[in-house]
Amino acid sequence: MQCERLIKLIKTWYVNVRDETMAPARMISFIEQHVATCNVCQKDPDIHDEIAKITEIVLPESKIPKAIRSSQSDEDEDEDDLEDEDILDEDEEDEDDDLDDEGDLPDPDDL
Numbered sequence: 001m002q003c004e005r006l007i008k009l010i011k012t013w014y015v016n017v018r019d020e021t022m023a024p025a026r027m028i029s030f031i032e033q034h035v036a037t038c039n040v041c042q043k044d045p046d047i048h049d050e051i052a053k054i055t056e057i058v059l060p061e062s063k064i065p066k067a068i069r070s071s072q073s074d075e076d077e078d079e080d081d082l083e084d085e086d087i088l089d090e091d092e093e094d095e096d097d098d099l100d101d102e103g104d105l106p107d108p109d110d111l
Contacts, residue, residue, distance in 0.1 A: 003040040006031070010054070017058060024058045067102055 001007055013030060016022035031051055035041040 001049065002044045003034075003038055006034055006038065006041055009034060011069070024060070027058055028055050 010027075010031065013022060013027040017024050017027050028051070031054065034053070035047055041047050
């Protein structure tokens, strides 16, 4: 984040959120309003990624807008599917190694 003013505002707002005198969604709204009107923030190429990170930290899962939540869950499912496929492939390779020369079940001592 390049805007010193925004950094100070976020710290102040976060203290209010932590003390429960401000709603987390309101804090995110204030950040977005500041970015929309600040020349320094508009020139910052990483600002939207940083706002997303702050949103994940501050905003509870149930309060994140459905559109954002569903796109995040879709990405998570895709990653899980890839990991599951990798695990299955490794298991199949291990099974082939465990079979003895006759192609029977593995020797119980090998397990």
